[in-house]
């Protein structure tokens with residue numbers, strides 16, 4: 157017998173609703189910026205980060221609510237120093253920056269002269285600025301003249317929504333090639349800079365390259381350079397110098413990660429109903445929610461993700477060898493915990509595992525070295541095993 161009025165059909169949860177539930181009812185989605193998109197490429201194996209970023213969760217607020225706030229981001233001093241260096245590089249109507257770009261990219265093109273263009277990109281809101289930037293890029297390509305776009309606004313579709321990104325500059329050369337320029341305040345000494353900092357700048361620039369490619373597809377004759385111009389202070393001075401950085405690898409990794417974000421629906425579907433990362437919940441509830449999503453902690457997270465302290469603590473508690481670094485993790489193969497590695501060294505590991513055999517051998521050599529009395533050995537060598 158049917159009841160009247162008929163029972164309402166069960167509410168079908170849309171992806172948008174599901175992601176809102178994950179963030180918390182009163183929490184607006186946190187837009188992705190170039191740094192957060194670039195950080196995705198720094199740890200491509202982490203499903204936790206992919207889900208949290210895809211759902212627009214504020215990871216900084218989540219880390220604080222978990223009791224592990226991240227000391228993350230640039231210091232005020234570094235920001236002021238970076239801004240002042242950028243202003244110096246772009247001074248004089250961008251003449252110095254265009255000269256550096258020509259020196260690195262110019263090829264057969266004439267150096268930028270007084271006819272070089274620096275279009276006004278002012279417009280209302282990020283959407284308006286992105287449209288103004290797209291128009292300026294189209295006009296610069298058609299004009300075939302050196303053009304500097306100072307702080308253009310680029311749009312990149314991420315998981316179905318536009319993310320607005322603002323590189324330091326984009327240079328258009330007379331051949332119609334668009335090149336991203338990143339201005340950093342870390343020094344380039346004898347033509348080389350800190351490789352970790354260059355890697356981070358390359359990942360960030362790769363995000364801009366992907367965004368530019370979306371616009372370039374609609375402009376005849378446009379081409380996006382996969383080498384970006386990195387401008388830094390020369391040696392220990394405040395004078396700018398530049399180098400080209402090839403970002404093809406970073407671009408591919410970021411592209412794959414962005415495709416993964418569009419599958420955030422699959423990641424969300426695997427989570428239990430009612431799970432939420434709402435910072436208003438208790439630390440215990442949040443820790444449980446976070447642990448429901450697989451992570452891939454590595455020490456590199458400390459420089460790239462707000463949840464790093466929380467994930468490091470959990471990785472250490474679980475005795476994961478990944479907490480010791482990716483190289484150690486790679487060397488140990490199938491032995492994923494410190495306990496398993498120590499057991500293998502003690503002879504209790506899998507008999508046919510070459511890693512376990514190598515650990516047994518290393519443990520035996522260590523024990524022999526420690527048993528030897530101090531002083532010169534029978535051949536006169538020192539007792540030190542190395």
Ligand code: SF4
Nearest residue numbers: 202453457461464467
């Ligand atoms: S800190 Fe945690 S969530 Fe962030 S990338 Fe590393 S493992 Fe993933």
